[in-house]
């Protein structure tokens with residue numbers, strides 16, 4: 001079946017008002033052939049929402065698992081919606097590794113996003129040590145199971161799952177299309193096991209996707225888009241990645 005395609009930029013902790021304005025002006029010339037999302041740092045999201053054109057949507061890179069209230073430094077999903085975001089990245093490996101986000105926290109954040117009508121891009125993926133120990137598919141299975149413990153079957157279909165092997169992120173060494181396909185198959189098997197209509201959910205690949213490496217993933221069976229870090233900082237390169245998923 002043909003699933004919707006989705007490409008998301010993850011600017012991570014990069015950008016400035018001047019650099020973002022130039023990016024937005026340049027990208028405004030594009031007419032993306034698939035669903036496209038730009039996930040910027042919180043403080044720049046209003047600028048990004050205002051500067052995006054057409055159907056290109058803005059997204060947060062994280063959200064609080066709490067309701068608005070006494071949580072200093074946190075940003076609530078309600079606030080992301082309030083300023084015009086439609087998407088949010090949840091459980092990125094950098095947050096898992098640098099901010100101590102456990103599978104349970106990631107699941108709670110995905111649940112919170114879905115409850116608010118914010119579409120989550122939930123990230124999963126194995127570390128180098130896990131891959132080298134031959135545990136890739138086991139890790140995928142348990143990370144998907146954790147998400148499903150908090151999110152209903154039907155809801156998750158409104159978002160996407162991003163398979164991002166940690167060893168491929170920011171290294172310039174992407175996985176192979178074959179590896180991504182095997183991971184997508186394991187993700188869908190885990191979803192099906194839980195009774196989900198796994199065929200309807202887009203699975204993105206992330207990890208050193210660039211204009212040069214994207215063709216491999218655009219052609220990979222079971223992969224429906226990309227989550228793009230470093231290469232998304234250049235609007236022309238990001239546009240080339242988006243066009244690969246036409």
Ligand code: PGA
Pocket residue numbers: 010164168169170171172206207208209227228229230231
């Ligand atoms: P990268 O990052 O494209 O720079 O490898 C991807 C990600 O972390 O989402």
